[in-house]
Amino acid sequence: MKLAKICNIIHGLKPVLLMVAVQTAFAGVNVLYKLAANDGMVLPILVAYRFLFSTAFIVPLALLMERKKRPKLTWMILLQAFCCGLFGGSLAQNFYAKALSLTSATFAAATTNLIPAITFLLAVCFGMEKLGWKTCPGVAKITGTALGVGGAMLLTFYKGVDLHLWKTNVDLLNGQHHTSNVQYSSNRVMGSLLAIGSCISYSMWLIIQTNMVKTYPCPYSVTALTSCMGAVQAVVFGLCTERHWGDWKLGWNVRLLTVAYSGMLASGLMFTFITWCVQMRGPLFVSAFTPLMLVLVALAGSLVLNESLNLGSLLGSVIVIAGLYLVLWGKSKDAKRLSKLTTSESSKDVNVVSNTIADTMTPKIASMACTSSSANVDERNELPVKSSCEKHDEPEIAEEV
Secondary structure, three states, rough: HHHHHHHHHHHHHHHHHHHHHHOOOOHHHHHHHHHHHOOOOHHHHHHHHHHHHHHHHHHHHHHHOOOOOOOOHHHHHHHHHHHHHHHHHHHHHHHHHHHHHHOHHHEEEEHHHHHHHHHHHHHOOOOOOOOHHHHHHHHHHHHHHHHHHHHHHHHHOOOOOOEOOOOOOEEEOOOOOOOOOOOHHHHHHHHHHHHHHHHHHHHHHHHHHHHHHHHHHOOOHHHHHHHHHHHHHHHHHHHHHOHHHHHOOOOOOHHHHHHHHHHHHHHHHHHHHHHHHHHHHHHHHHHHHHHHHHHHHHHHHHEEEEEOOEHHHHHHHHHHHHHHHHHHHHHHHHHHHHHHOOOOHHHHHHHHHHHHHHHHHHHHHHHHHHHHHHHHHHHHHHHHHHHHHHHHHHHHHHHHH
């Protein structure tokens, strides 16, 4: 019994565990992005290679895993896949890369914390979520989203005193700060708009994907289609902007490691996890875990990049986790309420059907009863007639004899 309870608990926590794994993988992508940019790799080329590696990894997996249950591919699904590849792939990533060049890495990373709020507003506009101002789950979701954004902003912009909790003496950057391909500009307004556009694109991807998995409930195939579309778009954009063929060469170095990791793991397997969670819990649930990435990046930076962990990172992490807990609590209450409504509606439908069947069968049963009773009466009437005839026949036969 205890093992069964543990299995049920783990099954209920599966979406949460999957999203923690997703944000952990995305934190690794950020660390590798820093290493690749330090090596001089152009970010649009990195994005193109990322989706090429993702397509090469996830397409055979989708053909193998979902070969028997894949529904028919329609033009509408292809259009949704094109939009998913655009908003969740090439557009979001290239907007983010351009915002890095026009502003700073700190500001671009901080804007990603707007994704939960933007996703919540879009989900409300498209009828996927309800505000619920007067309900506890609704207030919890709104408050948790605000706390997540606020905690991530605090983690990004407020430093405070350094906290020397551990010392690993590991610095993968080797003290180098090579920024030859990151040109900072005074046009911060355009950079800010591009960073916000990247967040809107990511949120739109979650909304479109929610509608796509309803008609095409195959997570591997959805990720494969998204990766294919994103690869075509990113390669076309990369060829149009970066025509120096020497920048496209990959060697056995950190560039190959970055595109392989971000393509096969982050954009291949982790996008599939995101599709699962969107299908099970909706877009707001997925976006609520976005600020958790900054917490993991801060921890990873202090461990392998020799970056100091400060008071702002600690306080922001606590606030982010508190906001995430509130959002998850509100979503769980909404799920329980919907399950109760579904159960009550199904029981009502069963009662209506049973009453209808009873009303339909009652006249038939009554008619059958009348028929059987009349048949019994006829049999009862025939038996005496038969016996009386037999009695009258016996004397006649005796007289003849």
